[in-house]
Amino acid sequence: MQITFLGTSSGVPSRQRNVSATAIQPEKSRHWALVDCGEATQHQLLHTPLSPQKLSIVLITHRHGDHCYGLPGLLASCQLNGRTEPLTLVAPEAVWRYLQAVIELTDLHITYPLQFVAVNSALSLNIAGFRITAHPLSHRVPSWAYRFEETGIPKKLNLARLKEDGIPSGHHYACLQAGEDVELPDGRVLNSAEYTFDSWSARTVVIAGDNDTPELLSEACRGADLLVHESTYTQEVLEHVGPEPQHSSAERVARFAASAGLRNLMLTHFSPRYLKKARKKRDRSIEEIRHEARLHYSGRLFLAEDFEAYVLDRNGRCHYVQNLKRDHHRQPGKQSSTRGAPVKKEE
Amino acid sequence: MQITFLGTSSGVPSRQRNVSATAIQPEKSRHWALVDCGEATQHQLLHTPLSPQKLSIVLITHRHGDHCYGLPGLLASCQLNGRTEPLTLVAPEAVWRYLQAVIELTDLHITYPLQFVAVNSALSLNIAGFRITAHPLSHRVPSWAYRFEETGIPKKLNLARLKEDGIPSGHHYACLQAGEDVELPDGRVLNSAEYTFDSWSARTVVIAGDNDTPELLSEACRGADLLVHESTYTQEVLEHVGPEPQHSSAERVARFAASAGLRNLMLTHFSPRYLKKARKKRDRSIEEIRHEARLHYSGRLFLAEDFEAYVLDRNGRCHYVQNLKRDHHRQPGKQSSTRGAPVKKEE
Structure with a gap:
């Protein structure tokens, strides 16, 4: 089972991180599911082996633009590239109305079947190798987590x-x-x-939308192997910003993950103030997020970056595989350079 | 006066070309105007010195997604980055309704003044160092060209x-x-x-939207120095595709530019089937477009690529300056490599 990060920034894109989009793909299948679709998600996909034509379902966590402004363009490009396969969209009702308005006002003609399912707590879909359920979160607008439980495990x-x-x-x-x-x-x-x-235990991943109260995921995370959750700020910055944006800090998520006994925790959706390479003295480093989370969580901890692909193995252990954009440029058979080589990336 | 291409593909983005967006900036000013705003235009801007905070006016040629799906994200990021300056939007009425629907349904709060001007033939705006007028074209939906005449020339x-x-x-x-x-x-x-x-004659640039009848621009191009026009296909491909998409071929635009006596012609909005580097025998090369245009036009001819910046000098001659993304990575003071060096790029 593979999870690929297509956007890991909150609010606005930067040169290093796009806005939210996460792909999840079952083992041995080219079909896949997409959680959130920030602007330029289709552009990010151009640098990965994930084909929009094999996309089975898009799930939007909430209606903020950094999670859904890439949806019309992705659907339009599927159309222009000749898609005929049906596509399922799970989202809050407002996202469907947004999409309908865009379709009507921009002369967009989608002829492949587009099935909309309004998200609610009773959601239970069997699609693309997963049983998918939805779990409400706490944010400025209704926001949801999606739980993916592996199906079709050989007996x-x-x-x-x-x-x-x-x-x-x-x-x-x-x-x-x-x-x-x-x-x-x-x-x-x-x-x-x-x-x-079953040949192995069903693997379960929870991918959450924006949320200031990780504890709401207690039920969804029962028996889950991996939680993917926003960590927009460190606790200090969250307190400085105030509670109004309704995001989580690294500490808040890490404490929850520890209490829920989660073996793997993936943080994402970082404020653009956290830089990969802090250059000036006042720059904040993404390592502050890692350091804070590590203080409260001793499991397998990862900070997502754009184009990173991770595998959740049959034993429920999450592993970094490669950066699909960067490592793609390595010539096959050529000795890996330090820069291009897949590196062990977890604590 | 500088023109920067932020997207030069028609319909869908490719790894080399984004969908439509063109920046035009008067001499000695950080303020600028944007014509069209395809998805991920704000992402493209991150690789240029053009600041969204200095953007004075956005003009949308028509309501198709590859020309306007980047608008909500660009406006949202201006807001998140603290913009307070007013912004003018000129567009067909449908684009304004699209934007209003997005704003309402995705909880987008824009607090800087956003002034909408519905495009029509009587448009005449003095803004950002230009007098801007609009000229109707022929496309599947109402489409417009914008004419930028330089103002404020020192006496x-x-x-x-x-x-x-x-x-x-x-x-x-x-x-x-x-x-x-x-x-x-x-x-x-x-x-x-x-x-x-006037210290020099006012420079005039016409930037057209999608259009199958370049002759409609006769009036707009009178006295103009440069026409930027779509050349989606070569004539052979246009005839194969049929007239329904209502685009122009290189031949069609070149013939018009020659008859109008235009000194500089810039082609853009290329079908993704034309590759920069044709690899397989059946691949079509972008050079087919250049070759066809050259047969019918003997002036200064350019084929736009993403991130290319051009200057229209005070004598009304268009010059290639540099590729803002590629050449940015050259270290200052370092000897230019062949790859990174600005090259003379015109016929």
């Missing part, structure tokens, strides 16, 4: 039990493994679930 | 005439030069216009 036969129950091998083994119940010639009915088990 | 005294009329030097010389009429102690009233002349 293994419980051979010990089959032997114990004296069930001879045959075609019905394959049926049981495929999830079908079977009736034996002797009349016995075998329930697939009783004679199989 | 020179007609010393020969002053001497001839026996007018002694004094403070009134400075008044005349500043455009003020003066009364001499002997009662004679001197008209500024009679004793001064």
